Amino acid sequence: MVGPRRLPVATSVPAALPPTGLSGLDAGWSRLIDVEENGTAGGVTHGWHLLDNGPQLDALGVIPVGTILCVHGNPTWSYLWRRLLSEARDAAQSGAPAWRVIAVDQLDMGFSARTGVFRPLARRVQDLGDLTDALELAGPVITFGHDWGGVVSLGWAVDHPELLTGIMLLNTAVHQSVSDKIPGPLRLALGRGILGPATVATPAFLATTLALAHPPLSTEVKRGYHAPYLTSDRRGGIGGFVADIPVALTHESRPELDRIAETVRSLAVPTLLLWGPRDPIFSDRYLDDLVERMPHAHVHRFEGAGHLIAEDADYAATALLWLGDAVADSESAASETATEGPTAAWQAVGTHPLWHYLDTLKDSDETALVDMQPAPRTVSWRLLSRRVRQIAAGLVHIGVGPGDRVSLLVPPSADLTAVLYACVRIGAIVVVADAGLGLAGLTRAVRGARPDFVIGAAPGLMAARALGWPGRKISVARFPAPMARLLGIEHTLAELIDLGQARLAAGDELPVEPVPADPAAVLFTSGSTGPAKGVVYTHGQLSAVSRALFLQYGVGVGTGLVAGFAPFALLGPALGARSVTPDMDVTAPKTLTATAVAAAVAAIDATVVFLSPAALVNVVATADALTPADHAALAGVQRFLSAGAPISESLLAEAAHLMPGATAHTPYGMTEGLLMADITLGGIRAAAESLSDTANPAGGVCVGGSTATTRIRISALDASGASVGDLSEEPDVTGEIVVSAPHVKDHYDRLWLTERASRRSAVAGERWHRTGDVGHLDSAGRLWVEGRMPHIIVTAAGVTTPVGPEQRIENLPDVFRAAFVGVGPLGTQQQVAVIETVPPARRVHRAAEPLAAAVRAAVGSPVAAVLVVSGLPTDIRHNSKIDRSRLSRWATGILAGGRWTKP
């Protein structure tokens, strides 16, 4: 026993009711109960305080569907769960399923008795069982724990399988590897001469924990947490808990912790993990450990929330929502596990796996890839196929297994292609986060995606080192040994190739091929609407993306493809196309020149060119440098595509001028569903001509008809701007754009709540994705995008979507770009135009009277104010998606008479 000896001698104090008037706490929930201690001779009883909404449910005359048994951690008490109790009560009152919530104060904690006896983990698990016996708690029971209460609740869960129907956890841990360092703050608290003073003699540990809230707790709530721990004789349990952390294998509580940690692996009940990533104690690695033990768990990471997630995020509503789903789902069997082999599974879905052509063309000396940097380098199918197999075998050898996550911080190149296909072939999940997220966004994304391995070029590895990104590091280049050590590089790509070659020569086989349902990749949204979200694609869905590219643009075996747009570029080998990455700095697409595009086209006789809009701007701007030979090469292009963000008709036309033999396309899609619709330059012009006789005056950007395997529907908006309508193809009705296709994402990564909100169930077995875009279909079946759902303006006169008014404003000669936003409460908002002028303004100002009048006339509905800015805030990746939500907040401040800042 390490702990107790270092703590002050504890005395017994009976249980008591909390003082009245604690913020958010209903006195009617509190009850005291004496519980006999099992397994101890002499009939020892202890008084417990607990919160219980059972009596309130009885008074309402409702029968609970089950009980949520909540266990707080250290140094909190049942007060932590007050919002769950109140929301469960409110739900029951409104006729929703009623959940009884019992939130206990563990012995020596909160307002339960001070027992005077040190209570190690096994004792605490037994204590909770004694209590539920005394309460004669019947099933079904869902456990809900936080911090070390998570461990105690799981201990109860594994001991009561007959009552247990679900598990919910907030930030906690069930396993402390001896080799891993324990969290710094706890290490500090356990220090010699620190434990007693920090935890018991002073309220320092409590105060430190409460200071972890984001945003900071109000004084009233802090008072609530402090209430049971006002004097040192009441804080013995806090020190006891800290002392009970099994830091060493020899610790008394180690066997019990290990027993719980191993037994939870056998629990098959529905599980929900709600996590605050900003937790200095239980960091994401503990979440990883929990997911590894309970792989079926639903996870939601609340970006911005921390250790006190119960204060930082609306965990209570999320938990009740999930419980509602879990009850509904319990009837429908959840077994989708494919028992068939890979070949049969791929035949069933009707698409090729990504590595299909690497197998079928493995003896071909035709060109597969050309790298233009630093000097043109041609890679045949034979070489690419061999290289992929070698890297795959090497990765397997160093321990990369199916389901492991590999973050790729490599610029588009032959190396990236080879590594990518090697990873997917062995069932590893590639994490593709691009520099377009910005460094902070990229860090958040990589950390959240918790890679097991990072394969990177120098800049990526240096960032990984500097910013502490997780994962074992593999470098595509060789570094001098000291540098490699500094960057934590364990292997180089060359080593992996050698290793793999040796293993294959020794007769190693690559592992069994992944099946379509296996996860293949995590891509990231641009982060233009909040933190970038990880989007998980399965193998089947990625192969469906290449199928869609083949059907839409005819990219297939033998096609020459200039791959200047990342997600599609990587799919060249999956399509059997030969692809070339033009000479450009991918972190700055604006650096791509017309000459570089022409050189890439010439290198592989390309007939298809994929570019991003930002790159296209510079290609058009540098067209003067093209030589006659360049022009001749570009004349051979049959199709070119600007993908990633909306593009103006004039820019597309200028680019088309450079490639006179090509049809210009621009697709509509998003990270969650690439290539949902497509339109040609001719289509854009036809749409513009038909705009005057459309029945929907909302306007918007015409993005064309749906692609071959995609269905697009509209969910009409109600008066408040919510998309509640049934999925419909009715023309000219404005609503949220909802899509279904085999190549729509599988799910958001560890964002259960976001994923749930993005799903639209229409027909059983069909997957419909809410795009978050608002728009309408016209009578010709073309889709018109009117903006983003969060950017809808709701005035007293009804709903306005932003893109139509923006287009009309942008037609004014003095206007370069416009954003149309609402200020004030939804339902009575005022419309505000924020514009960039030609030439650009040097400072923020109100538009002069003639311009304001012109804007008002162009819009046609009331515009409260016209503000001129030097630059509108846009996303980093595309420099085109305007952050209207931010502009709305900014304009609200300016127009309230606030400080005159830049947006």
Next chain:
Amino acid sequence: MRVLVTGASGFLGRAVADRISSAGHEVRTFQRRSSGLPGIEDVHGSITTAADIPYAGLAYAVSGMDAVVHLAAKVSLTGDPAEFEAVNVGGTRTVLQASQDAGVSRFVYVSSPSVAHAGSSIAGSDALPASPEHARGDYARTKARAELLALAADASGFSVVAVRPHLVWGPGDTQLIDRIVDRARRGRLPLLGHGAALIDTTYIDNAASAIHAALDAAVSVHGQSYVITNGEPRPVAELLAGICGAAGVAAPGWRVPASAARVAGSVIETIWRRRPGGDQPPMTRFLAEQLSTAHWFDQRRTRADLNWTPAVSLDEGFERLAAHYRSAR
């Protein structure tokens, strides 16, 4: 209906009496001066003197009336607090009492959004309860108390509605428009801050039609308060420019930091209080706040409950104002 309008010699009161009369109701007015409206019976008197002067007092004016629209008030940015109290609170109490005594069944109290205004910006909120504790200045404070008095008198058979028109303006307005134009002409009208604060105003015809609508709807909406505006907030600088443009004078071209104006307003206000009489002070703290923070309101409940929409848009109002100044030249 037979309707008594108090305070009909004022800018809004005259428009209200005219509007109700034009709608076919029999209108009588009560105030110290003549309303100047043809075909309307003026009773001259004061709401602060005894009500029962034969053929002249309030009791006579309200006798036989079905409804009362009470506008008479001391409207000013500064002045003797006791006078605000006597006219706005005492006067309202007297009119309420006389109306109840005379068997009047509808009572429209014309109030002000400032009764619920604590000095911070208002962006799209509906009418909040009148709050004398939070209202700024003697005018708003006494109007708040009077509104509470009026609503407290609401009872079966005596339907009381409070309406709060915000910044009423139009041709012939001497309170707001003439002062703005006069100061702008003399180059004494600064912009406070950047002039971007969104402010909603009420064109005179809309204010009158809304009060008429409240009279019509009184039985179904009694006990309620409604803010009345055009529902077209604009940056304050644009409003001033619109008014100045209509009058043919240059819009304000210089600005004073809003915070400085507030401090200056307090100082000037204090000095003016010791030197009463004459014109209003050029700036008060209240006015500085009014002109440098947002004041616009949720009009949905007002429009739905009163079955009313403003007929004259802001731009149409400016045109009418310009026509008025052109004809006056």
